[in-house]
Amino acid sequence: MIQEARHFETDLAVIGSGLAGFAASTFALNRGIRTAQAGNTGAIAYTTGYLDLLGRVNNEDICPVNPWEGIRQLAQSQPRHPLARVPETDIRAAFQEFTAFLSDSGIIYNAPGPLNATALTPAGTLKPTLCVPATMQAGVDALARKARCVIVDFKGLRGFSARQVVANLKDTWPGLRAERVLFPDMELGEIYPEVMARALEVPSHREALAERIRGVIDDAEVIGLPAVLGMHNPDLVMAEMQRLLGLPIFEIPTMPPSVPGIRLREMFEQVFPQKGLVLIPQQKVESVVIKADSLQLSLADNFGPVTIQARAVILATGRFLSGGLTAAFDGIREPLIGLPVTQTASREDWYHLQYMDKRGHEVHRAGIEVDEKFRPLGENGLPVSERLFAAGLILAHQDWIRGRCGAGVALASAYKAVEAVQEMLR
Numbered sequence: 001m002i003q004e005a006r007h008f009e010t011d012l013a014v015i016g017s018g019l020a021g022f023a024a025s026t027f028a029l030n031r032g033i034r035t036a037q038a039g040n041t042g043a044i045a046y047t048t049g050y051l052d053l054l055g056r057v058n059n060e061d062i063c064p065v066n067p068w069e070g071i072r073q074l075a076q077s078q079p080r081h082p083l084a085r086v087p088e089t090d091i092r093a094a095f096q097e098f099t100a101f102l103s104d105s106g107i108i109y110n111a112p113g114p115l116n117a118t119a120l121t122p123a124g125t126l127k128p129t130l131c132v133p134a135t136m137q138a139g140v141d142a143l144a145r146k147a148r149c150v151i152v153d154f155k156g157l158r159g160f161s162a163r164q165v166v167a168n169l170k171d172t173w174p175g176l177r178a179e180r181v182l183f184p185d186m187e188l189g190e191i192y193p194e195v196m197a198r199a200l201e202v203p204s205h206r207e208a209l210a211e212r213i214r215g216v217i218d219d220a221e222v223i224g225l226p227a228v229l230g231m232h233n234p235d236l237v238m239a240e241m242q243r244l245l246g247l248p249i250f251e252i253p254t255m256p257p258s259v260p261g262i263r264l265r266e267m268f269e270q271v272f273p274q275k276g277l278v279l280i281p282q283q284k285v286e287s288v289v290i291k292a293d294s295l296q297l298s299l300a301d302n303f304g305p306v307t308i309q310a311r312a313v314i315l316a317t318g319r320f321l322s323g324g325l326t327a328a329f330d331g332i333r334e335p336l337i338g339l340p341v342t343q344t345a346s347r348e349d350w351y352h353l354q355y356m357d358k359r360g361h362e363v364h365r366a367g368i369e370v371d372e373k374f375r376p377l378g379e380n381g382l383p384v385s386e387r388l389f390a391a392g393l394i395l396a397h398q399d400w401i402r403g404r405c406g407a408g409v410a411l412a413s414a415y416k417a418v419e420a421v422q423e424m425l426r
């Protein structure tokens with residue numbers, strides 16, 4: 001293939017294609033900011049599809065209560081937590097705008113409400129979350145009213161067991177039962193959620209699957225399935241399956257990599273370029289040069305080297321899993337720009353002795369510092385550049401796993417970063 005160097009000039013470049021990067025690009029496009037985005041494959045393919053705002057404060061479960069009240073408590077106990085630094089109205093607006101964009105782009109989500117919903121995890125435990133895809137809503141409703149429900153899984157599918165879901169929930173949800181069927185045309189050997197989801201885009205596969213599920217419905221009022229209801233048209237696939245079976249259906253996330261996360265990624269990769277965003281997908285930015293009037297990003301894809309010159313950059317490269325932070329014997333680093341990382345004085349203090357220690361582990365709170373405009377700070381405590389902003393899990397002072405606040409941190413900080421970019425560009 002002949003390789004050709006390409007150069008783009010833009011107002012904003014977003015680095016990273018997790019929820020924070022996609023949210024930043026969404027907010028920027030909605031504000032008419034010329035945007036380019038480059039991001040390697042990352043944690044979004046692992047997400048359940050649930051958008052969590054906050055599920056735990058100070059190591060106490062607050063499920064299912066008011067996450068907004070939780071954020072007020074957080075502001076008292078952890079004032080440097082990114083969610084404690086964003087006004088409640090902005091967090092609401094961020095969730096509202098992002099879920100509206102998802103719904104308009106082909107994956108319907110509920111708008112943020114006043115309370116957390118209680119949703120099912122792949123293992124059949126429960127978790128608090130704020131916004132769920134429409135394909136999972138009937139599960140939240142059925143659990144709340146303890147409807148008679150059959151959870152169906154498939155022979156050969158690893159990482160999702162209807163019997164495990166039922167065993168974990170039986171005490172609180174007595175009307176729950178498990179069944180196993182063969183997935184049409186995938187009766188032998190191991191089968192994979194992504195392949196099943198793409199197969200269900202085809203009407204004849206839906207009809208064949210409905211025929212098999214019909215045989216195990218018995219007296220159920222609602223049917224739960226692993227999240228395999230289509231890749232690009234999940235709401236249509238669900239509606240068609242409901243029409244064929246005559247009952248409400250819901251999806252339960254599977255173990256990663258999960259279809260709901262891949263759905264989001266593929267949807268953004270399709271919709272953003274249609275809206276005028278320059279997208280360099282599945283590639284890593286290799287360097288960022290900060291100049292007085294712009295920042296220059298360098299990377300390469302199959303077509304050759306790419307440079308992006310941007311008046312502003314939002315760094316949304318995530319944590320260790322996605323490569324936004326790296327850990328070595330002598331400390332934790334931000335590898336792309338070399339930003340200082342707030343961390344414990346010694347590696348000895350990264351972890352408590354017990355893995356399940358209720359206080360969590362300090363290593364999960366490491367990250368970069370930002371000012372009130374979400375601009376990363378240098379060693380001297382001042383912004384590294386007027387033009388550099390950061391969003392998402394790379395930020396310090398949050399442990400998103402324990403706090404169950406992954407999407408909350410990502411959306412709220414992306415919203416504020418884009419607001420500050422817009423102000424700077426003016």
Ligand SMILES: Cc1cc2nc3c(=O)[nH]c(=O)nc-3n(C[C@H](O)[C@H](O)[C@H](O)COP(=O)(O)OP(=O)(O)OC[C@H]3O[C@@H](n4cnc5c(N)ncnc54)[C@H](O)[C@@H]3O)c2cc1C
Pocket residue numbers: 015016017018019020021038039040041042043044046047048049050051052053256283284285286316317318319321322323324336391392393394400405406407408410
């Ligand atoms: C197993 C699992 C389950 C989860 N479940 C939930 C859930 O149920 N609800 C919820 O709200 N959240 C969940 N999350 C968290 C959620 O995925 C994150 O909150 C969300 O993706 C926001 O993270 P982020 O965008 O800051 O970082 P990430 O998602 O980690 O994305 C960072 C991106 O930056 C890219 N990147 C890194 N370095 C470079 C570079 N040099 N150049 C270009 N790109 C780069 C990475 O490839 C990646 O695309 C889950 C995460 C995991 C891992």
